[in-house]
Amino acid sequence: AGLTRPAAQFAATALAEGEIDAEPEQDEAVNVDPQIGRRVGPYRLTRLLGVGGMGSVYAAERVEGGFRQTVAIKLVSGIHPGLTARFEHERQILADLRHPAIAQLLDGGRTSEGMPYFALEYVEGHSLTDHVRELGLDLGGCIRLLIEVAQALAYAHRRGVIHRDLKPGNILVTTDGHPKLLDFGIAKLLDPTAASTLTHQQIGPMTPAYAAPEQFRGNALGVHTDIYQFGVLLFRLISGRWPYRAEVDDPLAWARAVSEQTPLSLRAVLRQREVSSTERSTDRRSELPVQGGVDLDAVTRRCLAKQPQARYPDMASVIVDLQRWLGGVAGPVVAPPRRWVWPVLGLAAALSMAGAGWWAVSRPESAALESVRWDEHPALLAFGLQPNNLHASRPETEGLVRRALLAEAQGDGPAAMALLETAHRTDAETPVPAVLVAYWGSSHLGEEAAKGWLAEGRQRLQHLDDPYLDLFAGFVEADAFGNAQDSLRQSAALLALQPRAWFLHYARAHAYTRLDLPAAALREIQAIDVPADGHRRLLDVIADRASLGDPEGAWALWETLPAAPDNPQREALRARLTYSSGDLAGARAAYRSAVARARAVGRRDIEARGLLWAGAFGVALGDDDAGAAADLNAARSRLVGRSQYGYAVDAAILLAHLASWRGDRPTMLAQLSEAQALRAEQRPNPPGGILDLVAARLAGTPIPSLASEDEDYPQALPALLAARAALQAGDRATALSQLELARATGIGTSTYLEEAALLARELQAAEFELPPIDPPFGPYGRFAARRELGAGGSVVPARRTVPP
Numbered sequence: 001a002g003l004t005r006p007a008a009q010f011a012a013t014a015l016a017e018g019e020i021d022a023e024p025e026q027d028e029a030v031n032v033d034p035q036i037g038r039r040v041g042p043y044r045l046t047r048l049l050g051v052g053g054m055g056s057v058y059a060a061e062r063v064e065g066g067f068r069q070t071v072a073i074k075l076v077s078g079i080h081p082g083l084t085a086r087f088e089h090e091r092q093i094l095a096d097l098r099h100p101a102i103a104q105l106l107d108g109g110r111t112s113e114g115m116p117y118f119a120l121e122y123v124e125g126h127s128l129t130d131h132v133r134e135l136g137l138d139l140g141g142c143i144r145l146l147i148e149v150a151q152a153l154a155y156a157h158r159r160g161v162i163h164r165d166l167k168p169g170n171i172l173v174t175t176d177g178h179p180k181l182l183d184f185g186i187a188k189l190l191d192p193t194a195a196s197t198l199t200h201q202q203i204g205p206m207t208p209a210y211a212a213p214e215q216f217r218g219n220a221l222g223v224h225t226d227i228y229q230f231g232v233l234l235f236r237l238i239s240g241r242w243p244y245r246a247e248v249d250d251p252l253a254w255a256r257a258v259s260e261q262t263p264l265s266l267r268a269v270l271r272q273r274e275v276s277s278t279e280r281s282t283d284r285r286s287e288l289p290v291q292g293g294v295d296l297d298a299v300t301r302r303c304l305a306k307q308p309q310a311r312y313p314d315m316a317s318v319i320v321d322l323q324r325w326l327g328g329v330a331g332p333v334v335a336p337p338r339r340w341v342w343p344v345l346g347l348a349a350a351l352s353m354a355g356a357g358w359w360a361v362s363r364p365e366s367a368a369l370e371s372v373r374w375d376e377h378p379a380l381l382a383f384g385l386q387p388n389n390l391h392a393s394r395p396e397t398e399g400l401v402r403r404a405l406l407a408e409a410q411g412d413g414p415a416a417m418a419l420l421e422t423a424h425r426t427d428a429e430t431p432v433p434a435v436l437v438a439y440w441g442s443s444h445l446g447e448e449a450a451k452g453w454l455a456e457g458r459q460r461l462q463h464l465d466d467p468y469l470d471l472f473a474g475f476v477e478a479d480a481f482g483n484a485q486d487s488l489r490q491s492a493a494l495l496a497l498q499p500r501a502w503f504l505h506y507a508r509a510h511a512y513t514r515l516d517l518p519a520a521a522l523r524e525i526q527a528i529d530v531p532a533d534g535h536r537r538l539l540d541v542i543a544d545r546a547s548l549g550d551p552e553g554a555w556a557l558w559e560t561l562p563a564a565p566d567n568p569q570r571e572a573l574r575a576r577l578t579y580s581s582g583d584l585a586g587a588r589a590a591y592r593s594a595v596a597r598a599r600a601v602g603r604r605d606i607e608a609r610g611l612l613w614a615g616a617f618g619v620a621l622g623d624d625d626a627g628a629a630a631d632l633n634a635a636r637s638r639l640v641g642r643s644q645y646g647y648a649v650d651a652a653i654l655l656a657h658l659a660s661w662r663g664d665r666p667t668m669l670a671q672l673s674e675a676q677a678l679r680a681e682q683r684p685n686p687p688g689g690i691l692d693l694v695a696a697r698l699a700g701t702p703i704p705s706l707a708s709e710d711e712d713y714p715q716a717l718p719a720l721l722a723a724r725a726a727l728q729a730g731d732r733a734t735a736l737s738q739l740e741l742a743r744a745t746g747i748g749t750s751t752y753l754e755e756a757a758l759l760a761r762e763l764q765a766a767e768f769e770l771p772p773i774d775p776p777f778g779p780y781g782r783f784a785a786r787r788e789l790g791a792g793g794s795v796v797p798a799r800r801t802v803p804p
Contacts (some may be wrong), residue, residue: 098639131173154315208344231303354486378534379409382496431460442480546580568597611635620792650780658782716747754785
């Protein structure tokens with residue numbers, strides 16, 4: 001249906017009367033304002049930042065509380081019940097949103113006149129379009145920025161909030177190159193009973209240039225509305241043009257175009273190169289490349305579909321296609337809707353939301369790999385699988401599985417999973433894709449979903465006579481779901497049949513580590529003899545070799561890696577080996593160097609983890625708390641942007657310790673609250689033992705009740721929690737007895753060791769031995785606890801010789 005005449009008249013009238021916000025042009029003269037210098041709560045207004053439809057935003061400095069802080073203060077403009085209600089509604093929405101790409105609510109209250117205000121995180125940066133123009137970002141750089149914006153929107157949608165006013169003016173890019181989504185002034189809470197849409201409403205506030213058809217028609221709004229606006233943003237940022245042949249300044253013509261016209265082809269616009277001199281395309285090639293099986297023209301068309309049901313189902317699906325395009329690994333575009341065997345999300349979308357950010361998005365190797373033999377490349381050798389093990393009924397199946405193995409080796413897990421999904425769906429005979437999905441997805445999809453995939457694979461195996469594949473399915477079940485003994489048995493049988501299946505040695509090393517047999521683990525690592533630059537896990541092999549007691553052998557392998565300046569992986573590995581060689585300060589410096597190289601080549605995965613390690617090591621060292629805090633704040637932002645919520649929790653816990661040590665209790669409490677919110681985002685939701693213990697120790701937070709039969713908790717953890725709770729209640733005798741129970745049942749060899757040691761110190765009980773934390777695994781709050789114990793340097797092994 002086209003735009004109705006009453007709706008068109010409403011659009012024109014609303015624009016004239018100011019009900020619909022146009023993108024404002026800021027004027028320096030607005031900083032001459034009588035409010036400057038005024039006190040608002042504990043803040044003093046210093047300058048006007050901007051004026052919107054609901055109110056004004058000022059930069060302000062905190063003048064109470066004993067510390068300095070710059071914030072952005074939003075004041076409601078005028079006394080109007082409806083406006084005040086909208087203002088307070090925005091404040092409540094922001095209070096529930098805690099994401100590094102969303103400007104954070106810090107404080108709120110009422111002025112001396114009784115008008116509401118709130119204080120937001122002050123963001124230094126430029127608008128999205130200014131940032132792109134000034135830096136001359138290429139197409140890949142634009143897509144990386146938009147993925148971060150999409151991740152913030154996906155987070156808000158999961159929290160039941162739609163933005164409704166997505167546009168460049170509401171997105172600032174910070175000085176370190178990351179976007180912040182602003183202005184939830186017209187955001188709305190979704191009705192959970194209305195299939196992810198708002199109830200039917202009259203036409204409301206909007207920016208016409210980015211408004212969706214349903215906003216002009218006064219129809220129900222929802223996630224699909226933000227997806228449409230994201231499509232306009234995508235089209236505009238890439239091409240510099242609007243997606244319709246109409247004047248955006250003519251509200252009637254524009255509303256009709258949005259409701260009735262077919263959007264322009266992004267590719268055709270780029271070919272025409274009809275871009276104005278003031279807003280040039282960010283990509284000056286006449287062709288829009290198809291990469292990873294994804295056509296950005298198709299992505300924008302689907303976002304801009306007239307009917308909401310024809311758009312992407314959620315932002316996660318948009319993210320998957322953009323990441324696949326950026327990675328360039330061949331795979332099916334998510335663009336057409338498809339049936340899925342599991343009744344929630346498509347696999348790649350589920351991974352994107354549940355933690356696929358753990359994988360790097362990197363460029364694929366040469367297309368020559370498409371023809372490489374199965375016994376030549378480490379990615380294809382890894383499991384010892386051969387083409388005859390696929391039992392394919394379609395000729396394209398081998399290529400799909402081959403590309404999945406190569407993609408996963410390069411770190412593009414979502415593309416690998418999408419390829420396997422396609423192979424499983426299009427070939428009803430092959431069991432291998434389902435078995436591989438079960439293995440790779442076991443830590444990200446959750447145990448139930450992974451076991452469902454394995455059952456699918458085993459069902460297909462029933463009709464085949466393939467002893468190797470039977471053993472492989474048994475290995476996957478044992479190794480993915482924690483049966484170390486059975487994993488060792490199954491992998492030994494597989495290696496007897498395929499001695500070059502190097503990944504099985506790697507898996508055996510980790511199984512021996514779980515059984516506390518480090519010498520046996522080292523023998524397995526030393527048995528791996530394949531080129532280290534053909535699979536991302538082979539770098540882990542080198543790092544594990546050092547951690548298990550052979551740093552000399554690890555350094556010798558490191559020196560064989562290519563030393564190209566655009567290879568941050570080699571520098572990150574140097575940092576890890578430096579750590580295992582006993583040089584904590586050197587490891588921190590090397591990780592910072594790796595972060596700089598990773599930024600230069602767009603490797604956000606290495607940047608995020610490198611910042612976390614640099615920050616954790618800085619906390620343990622205790623000689624640069626400001627630098628450690630900067631690293632950790634940046635790490636948390638990157639990690640959340642990559643859906644790595646577990647690591648982001650670690651960053652927040654470390655920041656809480658830093659705040660506690662400098663006596664800043666409000667910030668400490670805020671960081672602990674942030675850690676709880678981030679933990680709630682993890683899927684599957686993990687146990688919260690460390691966070692519960694840290695919150696109790698730092699803030700006196702009551703220990704929550706714990707079901708002792710929860711198999712995800714170590715046997716000793718319930719006793720340790722009970723000991724901390726007893727001490728909180730003033731029952732020292734019970735605290736001591738429960739601590740000794742925890743000690744007797746193995747708390748000293750768990751990741752809860754440091755919390756037990758701190759409790760023992762408070763109770764003046766026997767001390768715990770503090771062995772090195774090598775490899776430097778999480779939870780990284782342990783590094784702060786070691787410093788609290790006066791033993792920050794104990795996290796590394798005794799000093800070993802480090803090559804220059």
